Amino acid sequence: VRNSLISGNETIKMALTIAVGGRVWRKFFKTFPFRSNSALKRFPTCRANGRLYSTSSDVVLVRKDEESGIATVRMNNPPVNSLNPTLMVALRSCFEELEKDKTCRALILTSQKPKVFSAGLDILQLYQKSPDHVAQFWEKVQDMWLALYGSRLITMAAINGHCPAAGCLLGLACDYRIMAEGNFRIGLNETQLDLVAPFWLRQTMIDVIGYRQAEMALMIGALYPSDKALQLGLVDKLAPIEDVQTVAEEEVKNWLKIPDQARAITKMASRKPLLDELRRRKQEDIQTFRDETTRESVQKSIQQYLEKLKAKK
């Protein structure tokens, strides 16, 4: 159903776009306007072995190789890259900056701290917080995802460690996933916290691993070891943890051989319906998240989950 949501008009527009040579990008951006938020402040930048973008808080480290146009974005929010508002705003801002940078062609998303790609949403931000806080928090999740999933760039997740829940959400938003071999886990374990993955996250899981496997994985909140994730198609390739970044760079170089505009138009053709649907239902999605998360029984489950995390030690 989703694929058929691209109208005939848009398909014709896309075909014309490809055909009209010089005016291609103007038409492309008209057909698929990429959003940006002018209120976000630009990164202070400096140069060292290529361009190094840096957020004021340094929770996101970005190094761009000017020659190849490949930017590596490292999440740097110890101990486990949990997605708190600061990290999510920095990631979104970084994705949007790279999007605007005409010399940037690809983005590799990884963790500065090997062994954990991201522990997902910062659970503390969902516990005993006001409905307004939770609503604002969720909008940051949505905006970060829209910026990454809707990117014209080649996006590659170099998953160098555990990747539960919203860590997996980030991976699924990319075009390709390379994961570390070994005892690392990936998946959407939301139901284990008594949470329900929103429609757009569920849809990306279905798109990547197929309906039956996604339905089952989501219901039981499965976290898969990397070899099983490869078998399911949840990740595309495995590499020893120390080689994940290099393998990602090699893979990007293969993708760079494809002309950017045809690749990006094709990507948008398949992603636009879901992007549009979330944009259209953004407020409804925020309200659902706010109401669900602040429910007493869900708060109790989150409390128990936090206690379990602490007791692990």
Ligand SMILES: CCCCCCCCC/C=C/C(=O)SCCNC(=O)CCNC(=O)[C@H](O)C(C)(C)COP(=O)(O)OP(=O)(O)OC[C@H]1O[C@@H](n2cnc3c(N)ncnc32)[C@H](O)[C@@H]1OP(=O)(O)O
């Ligand atoms: C439709 C409507 C409804 C919609 C609702 C839809 C929601 C859908 C979207 C996504 C939801 C989510 O992401 S929910 C988040 C789900 N995430 C998880 O379940 C991951 C939980 N974490 C882990 O499993 C592990 O930490 C793991 C990542 C494997 C790393 O293990 P390690 O042994 O290396 O590290 P640990 O010792 O466990 O953790 C180090 C410290 O970090 C803390 N910590 C770990 N994960 C954390 C987290 N996510 N948030 C905060 N803090 C965390 C621990 O408590 C420790 O704190 P100290 O003891 O103080 O040091």
